[in-house]
Structure formats: structure tokens, C-alpha cells
Amino acid sequence: MPDDRLKRKLFGQKVGVEELMEIISLWNLRPAAMKRLEKIIRKDFRKTPHLFRYYVPAGFPDKVREFEELFAKKAGVPFALAVNSCTSALLASLAACGVGPGDEVIVPAYTFFISASIIVTARAIPVLAEIDETLTLDPVDLEKKITRRTKAIIAVHMIGRPCRMDAIMRIAKKHKLKVIEDTAQACGGSYKGKFLGSFGDCGCFSFDPFKILTCGEGGVITLKDEWLYTRCQSYQDSSACWRPDRYAKERKPGEIFCGENYRQSQVHAAIGIAQLRKLDMIIRSLRENRDRIIAGIRKSGKFRIVPSADPKGEAGTSIVLMFNNAKEAEKAGSALAGAGISSGRLYSPRLRDWHTYPYWEHIIGKKTITKEGCPFTCSFYKGKLPRYSADMCPRTSDILGRSVAIWVSPAFGAQDCRQIAEAINTVESCPKGIPSGNVKS
Ligand SMILES: Cc1ncc(COP(=O)(O)O)c(C=O)c1O
Structure with missing residues (x-):
């Protein structure tokens, strides 16, 4: 058993310096920096934090x-x-x-x-x-x-x-x-x-x-x-x-x-x-990079940039190219990936991905936690169950199957954006590109 002094030090504060240092260690600081920090924190440590979201005592940050x-x-x-x-x-x-x-x-x-x-x-x-x-x-x-x-x-x-x-x-x-x-x-x-x-x-x-x-x-x-x-x-x-x-x-x-x-x-x-403070800056950078890449994409090719319900309002995390058919999308997807561009097809029958409904076996297979199958078998449900299948929304599969997304990062610089646009320009060879545009709602 630890002696009384150690017990007081370890357990007097339910959440103390050890726990804070454990959190700080997530940031991978060098051991010497950790030691320096711990010394400062121990010297200045006043009271155990209140980590529960309710019952915050007066004088504690909520x-x-x-x-x-x-x-x-x-x-x-x-x-x-x-x-x-x-x-x-x-x-x-x-x-x-x-x-x-x-x-x-x-x-x-x-x-x-x-x-x-x-x-x-x-x-x-x-x-x-x-x-x-x-x-x-x-x-x-x-x-x-x-x-x-x-x-x-x-x-x-x-x-x-x-x-x-x-x-x-x-x-x-x-x-x-x-x-x-x-x-x-x-x-x-x-x-x-x-x-x-x-x-x-x-x-x-x-x-x-x-x-x-x-x-x-x-x-x-x-x-x-x-x-x-x-x-x-x-x-x-x-x-x-x-x-x-x-x-x-x-x-x-x-x-x-x-x-x-x-x-x-x-x-x-x-x-x-802390993250929320950065939101405006992140969104500004995402949109700026998206616009830089789009500006560098030549307006001729096998694809068009998919329209947006509000181009100005997009968060800017993606640019989606839509090809005439899935085969061309597959070729372009592979070429872009080969060129090291952060990109991906939005749907392929060969690429399992829980973002597209054909792979939602949870729903299509009516999988439930218990065997009686509620809610699909629930007697309160008086409607006609949808006929769940991997082709129940063909338009969605078609649109996604022809689409390749380019993932935009707020950390990209002008040179990254130029390189991405250039890589896109080299994968296409189609007659007429259609610029990103607004659509009526
Ligand atoms: C569209 C969408 N909804 C919901 C979720 C679930 O978010 P969380 O991981 O915070 O539960 C995700 C996560 O990837 C998502 O992409």
C-alpha cells in the first residue's frame, strides 16, 4: 500500500496532473518537453477539473x-x-x-x-x-x-x-x-x-x-x-x-x-x-482551393463538373466529375489515383463502401438485432414495405457510378491545386465540358 503522502497525492485529486499529462501525450511531444510541461503544471496545479457536462461548480469552466x-x-x-x-x-x-x-x-x-x-x-x-x-x-x-x-x-x-x-x-x-x-x-x-x-x-x-x-x-x-x-x-x-x-x-x-x-x-x-474558432478559415481555404482547381480544369473532356444546389454555399470538400459512362469513370478514377490525387469513385459494383445503398446490407437484408425482425415485421406498421434491393434506386447508382470525386483539403497550396487540375486535364479527352453551375430548386 502507498504511504499516506502518496495516497493524498494520487487520490486527493480524482483527475489530476497524471491524467492531464496522459492527454498531452496524445500530441507526441518530445520527452524533454513533456518533463518541462509536467514540472510547470505540477507547480501551478490548483484544482481537479470538472469533466462531467452537468453540475458544474461555480468557478469551473463549463x-x-x-x-x-x-x-x-x-x-x-x-x-x-x-x-x-x-x-x-x-x-x-x-x-x-x-x-x-x-x-x-x-x-x-x-x-x-x-x-x-x-x-x-x-x-x-x-x-x-x-x-x-x-x-x-x-x-x-x-x-x-x-x-x-x-x-x-x-x-x-x-x-x-x-x-x-x-x-x-x-x-x-x-x-x-x-x-x-x-x-x-x-x-x-x-x-x-x-x-x-x-x-x-x-x-x-x-x-x-x-x-x-x-x-x-x-x-x-x-x-x-x-x-x-x-x-x-x-x-x-x-x-x-x-x-x-x-x-x-x-x-x-x-x-x-x-x-x-x-x-x-x-x-x-x-x-x-478550439476547432470551431478555425471553422471560417477552414471553409474559406476549402472554397479557395476548390475554385483554384476548377479554374485550372480545361473545359473539354469526357466529364462535366456536377452542378450544385448552391455553389457558393458548398463547404468545398469535394469536386465531383461526372463521366458519360461508368467505364470512363473507372479509367479516370484509376488514372487519378495512379497520379497520387486524393480522389475516388463514388460507386462501383466492385468496391464495397457503405456510402452507397447497394451495399447497405443492413437495410436490404432487413437485418435487425433480434430475430423477430422488428421494425420490418412490426404489427404497428400498416404500410407496404419498400422492396429493398441493390437496384431499387437505379438513378442514384447510375449518377454515382459515373462520378469521380476529387477530395479538397484546406491545407492545399496554389501549387497543389495546379497539379491536381493538370492531372485531371490529362485524364480526359472528351468533346465538351460543362462548367459547374447553379440549379433551380
Ligand atoms: C453523412 C453522415 N451521417 C452520419 C455520420 C455519423 O457520424 P458519427 O461518426 O459522428 O456518428 C457520418 C459519419 O461518417 C456521416 O458521414
Whole structure:
């Protein structure tokens, strides 16, 4: 057993210098720098931090609250709720919107599979809709897929590209549907000058390491409606630490239910705050690099640059070339990869990838956690199940099969952009290129 002095040093502070140094070690500093830092920190160490997002004692920083306030301001909405991932943001949003057994939710056939599978997790029926050439939800097909059982639409701003939010919101209003914007891949993007994620009832963001901002793992839900915000809070912390009086009786029916624990920690929020400060700069650099590359692409070739619902609002993480057929896309994809360009085909029957619906075996195979097969077999569901198959959205497969994405980094310099444009120019030889343009929504 350690002596009393050591015990006091080790356990007097529940989270002390050792834990902070462990976090700092993630940044791979040299051992000598670590030693110097530890010395300074030990000398100045005052009190153990409060890492839990609720019950923050006076005089302690509340990073989660600060992150939420900064994010809400940036998005131009009254409420932002920090959670631990975009997956949990989506599930909490569906729960808050009252989606459950018997309901259908429409989702585009091109998105990371989570946007669709989370509907099954919420015990509702996912209905897949086609994308159009903007690579986002096609409003025409969306409206065709609406039935009496449709409760919500998940609009996904894929690879930094805004959905046609005017049309989607118009349809949602007409049919009285909730709109959840999956903004995991487009944080900082906008549509007609308005922050993506601020159009619908809930905007869901991801801060996993592959997104525009990251804090390792994390998410945020943006909201305009206080009641939905309350229900999201209830879902993300069913232990009810979020409530003004934790164990008090329900203030309004629907406030309390069996939810989850999706709380964000102060450590993640602290990183999120620093990241958020860089957002404008990141988006500016992405757009500048995207424009530099596009400016260098010669306007003749086998491809055209896919149109955008709002070119100015794109987050700028991608430029997508659309070829006349999949074979040409495959050839160009290989040539670009061979030239060391960060790029990729958006769909190929030979390339397994959970961003395209033909590979969503979770949905197509109606895979569920337990054998009875709910929600697909749920007696509350009175509709006609979609005929899930790997070719149920042929337009989406066709568009994606002919597309090659060039991934843009904010770290590119002018020379990188020139090289990328040159590599693109050398893979094509087609008659007429069509410049990137706006499309009517
Ligand atoms: C479109 C989309 N939605 C949701 C998610 C899930 O995000 P998270 O990893 O934060 O749960 C992702 C992650 O890749 C995504 O790309």
C-alpha cells in the first residue's frame, strides 16, 4: 500500500496532473518537453477539473455549455445540444420528433449508411429516395415517396454539398413532415446564405476525425423549437441530470421517457471550441482551393463538373466529375489515383463502401438485432414495405457510378491545386465540358 503522502497525492485529486499529462501525450511531444510541461503544471496545479457536462461548480469552466452557445450562434439558431456523435444526434432527433413504430422516414440512397440504419434503430421504416445530379436528395422523388405513414425526412448534405433546402422545406410543410438535416459532412456550408443544419427541425453534426471539424468523437444537434430541444435533452441524458430539478415530476407529457446516455464530456467540448474558432478559415481555404482547381480544369473532356444546389454555399470538400459512362469513370478514377490525387469513385459494383445503398446490407437484408425482425415485421406498421434491393434506386447508382470525386483539403497550396487540375486535364479527352453551375430548386 502507498504511504499516506502518496495516497493524498494520487487520490486527493480524482483527475489530476497524471491524467492531464496522459492527454498531452496524445500530441507526441518530445520527452524533454513533456518533463518541462509536467514540472510547470505540477507547480501551478490548483484544482481537479470538472469533466462531467452537468453540475458544474461555480468557478469551473463549463466547456460544453460554451461550445453549445458558440455553435448555436454560428448556426443562427436558438438551441444547440452537444452529444457524443452524429449517430446519437440523429437518433435523439428522431426520438424528439416522435418517430417510432409504424412510421416511415425518407432518406437519400446516397449517404453514409448510418443516416438510413438509424431509422431502423428508431424502429421505423427507412424509405430510400433517389438523388439528383447535385448528389443530394431529389425533391421530385422525395415527394413521390411520401405516404400517409411518412413522419420525417432526413436530408443529407453529402460531401460538403447543400441539399435543395427550399424545395425540401416546401414539400415538408405541404405534407406536415419533420425535417432532420444530416450535416455530418458539411459543417460550415450554407444554402442561399443560411447555415446548413438551420433549415429543418433538427440539424445533426459530426466531429469524428474524418469531418471538417473534429474533437475525436462528438456531435451537435441544432434546433429552433424549445420543446424539441427539451425532448433531445431527455433522450441524450435519460438519467435526467439535464433537468432543472432532476427527479421532479414530468412538467409536460412527453418530457420524460426511456432514452440513452449520449452526453458530451468537457474534454471533447474544449477541443470542439478550439476547432470551431478555425471553422471560417477552414471553409474559406476549402472554397479557395476548390475554385483554384476548377479554374485550372480545361473545359473539354469526357466529364462535366456536377452542378450544385448552391455553389457558393458548398463547404468545398469535394469536386465531383461526372463521366458519360461508368467505364470512363473507372479509367479516370484509376488514372487519378495512379497520379497520387486524393480522389475516388463514388460507386462501383466492385468496391464495397457503405456510402452507397447497394451495399447497405443492413437495410436490404432487413437485418435487425433480434430475430423477430422488428421494425420490418412490426404489427404497428400498416404500410407496404419498400422492396429493398441493390437496384431499387437505379438513378442514384447510375449518377454515382459515373462520378469521380476529387477530395479538397484546406491545407492545399496554389501549387497543389495546379497539379491536381493538370492531372485531371490529362485524364480526359472528351468533346465538351460543362462548367459547374447553379440549379433551380
Ligand atoms: C453523412 C453522415 N451521417 C452520419 C455520420 C455519423 O457520424 P458519427 O461518426 O459522428 O456518428 C457520418 C459519419 O461518417 C456521416 O458521414
